[in-house]
Each structure stands twice: as structure tokens, then as C-alpha cells.
Amino acid sequence: MRILMVALAGVLLAGCAGSTMKQARSQTPYKTLSSNKPDLVVAQCVQFAWQDEAVFGVDASGYLQPGEAGGFTVYTRSAESFIDVQGGALKYYAIQDNWVAKRRLAALATCL
Template identity: 50%
Template sequence: MRMLIGVMSVALLAGCVSPAMDDARAKPATRVLASAKPTPLVAECIKFSWQDENVFGVDASAYINTEKSGQLTVYTRNAESFADLLPQGTGTAVSYYAKQPDDSSAMRRLAMLATCL
């Protein structure tokens, strides 16, 4: 039962942030990066680093969404920051988006993301 509630919560959260992500994707990414590592490994690393309460306080949230195309998206609550990850050969192409790119939290998330590459 708890698992069902958790799955439903994530599904509802993903539905709420999708329009915000689509709006952000209509503009150029804040930063485009690449990694030689496999996409799932990079996604898990980003998710884990964005959940660090010592860095992000009580707003240390991160989730992973898998698209049918194979794209993975790691995002924060309300999609304040998110990263689209696409398999590229044996590595990963990463597009990072932030609602307020000059915000200190967005810059910290970008720095944490870079450590996963």
C-alpha cells in the first residue's frame, strides 16, 4: 500500500511539473554538457547529489522520469532546475535548465551535476 501511494505521488508530481519543463525546453538550455558515462549512472548520480540536505537544506528533492524515447529527466520540486539526459553513443548528452540560472541554488545544482560527468 505504501508503495502504491509513493508511486501515485511521483506520478502526480511529474504531471504538475511537465508544463514548466516544456516552457523551459522552448528556450536554449542553461548549459549543455557531455559525459562518457552511461545515462542511467549519470542520472542516479545527479539525483543523489541534488538530494544533499547539507547543500540544499529542506528543499533537497530530486526525482527521475523516464521518457519512451530513452531520455531521462532529473528534476527538482516544481521543476526549478532539471536536466535532460540522452544516450549519445556509449555516453550521455546533458542539457541543464534552471528557472533562474543566476540563483545560488541553481548554480550549486549545476556544480553538483558537473561532478557526475
């Protein structure tokens, strides 16, 4: 029963995040970066950095999934911030331009 509840919560979270990400992708990214490292290495590093409770407190979250057109996407709860990593190009999207978005950008910059 507990496993079923966790699976259901994951599906609901992915559904909500998907529509938010689709809308954000129709606009210009908050920041575009590049890296010479393999996409998976960068994505895993960003995921780990965004899960740092010492930096983000209760907002610490980072989920990794395959990208729609290849590569990887790392996103936070409700997809308030997310990054698409594909072919060395990193597109960072933030729903709000606030200190959390800037802090997440600084954390992901350490993974380049």
C-alpha cells in the same frame, strides 16, 4: 489509504513538473554538458547529488524518470531545475538564475 495518497501526490507532481519542463525545453538550456559515462549512471549520480540535504537543505530533492525521447530526466520539486541526459549529452535547465541553480550545476558537474 496511505499508499493511494502517495500515488495521487506523485501524479500531481508529475503533471505540474511536466508543463514547466515542456515550456523550459522550448528555450535554450541554462548549460549544455557532455559525458562519456552511461546515461543511467550519470542520471543516478545527479539524482543522488541533488538529494544532499547538507548542500541543499529543505530544497534537497531529485526525481528520476525516463526521458520523453529516450535517456533520462532528473528534476527537482516543481521542476525548478532539471537535466535531460541522452546519448552522453546533458541539457541543464534552471527556471531562475540564482545560487541554487548554480549549486545544482556544480553538483551535477561532479557526475560527468
